[in-house]
């Protein structure tokens with residue numbers, strides 16, 4: 001059997017990658033890994049500091065390298081950063097992998113993260129910013145995904161069940 005992640009979660013900020021990823025890891029008896037956390041650990045600084053000090057392009061290159069390492073060596077549940085799909089090289093790395101896109105509509109997004117000051121991308125007029133962000137990204141999430149799982153009106157447990165079913169992964173590993 002080839003090594004590689006059992007499932008890769010993509011989707012916008014707040015779609016539930018961390019929450020659902022942890023549940024999936026528990027159900028599959030597999031480790032959870034998050035490339036945002038890998039980058040913070042490797043760089044010894046927060047992502048917001050990388051953006052401010054070196055710019056988004058540099059961050060995307062670090063992210064591409066982190067995704068390359070993770071898909072090569074991680075055999076569990078892998079969550080990517082919300083903007084990882086913007087990079088063409090990162091998208092290529094995902095080809096052929098069991099990628100699930102966790103989607104949500106704008107109302108749900110504003111409810112979950114719109115008022116959260118820790119997400120400065122959405123700090124001013126979250127509804128409009130959300131729409132713009134998704135217009136730029138939706139087709140890229142869809143492009144890399146083997147399955148699209150809606151998270152609106154679903155608990156994290158229900159989302160995890162839907163991912164397992166869509167990717168034909170067993171629940172009691």
Ligand SMILES: Nc1ncnc2c1ncn2[C@@H]1O[C@H](COP(=O)(O)OP(=O)(O)OP(=O)(O)O)[C@@H](O)[C@H]1O
Pocket residue numbers: 011012013014015016017018019020081082112113151154155156159
């Ligand atoms: N299915 C769900 N229903 C309701 N709330 C949810 C659901 N999934 C996640 N949440 C809540 O939404 C918030 C964001 O979830 P989470 O941190 O898992 O998203 P994320 O995709 O990892 O975000 P980020 O890209 O910022 O890391 C949390 O407060 C979480 O409890």
Ligand SMILES: O=C(O)C1=C[C@@H](O)[C@@H](O)[C@H](O)C1
Pocket residue numbers: 012013036047080081082083084
């Ligand atoms: O949506 C984005 O562009 C980002 C999402 C986060 O996961 C981080 O990767 C970073 O803050 C950028």
Ligand SMILES: [Mg+2]
Pocket residue numbers: 017018019079
């Ligand atoms: Mg997260």
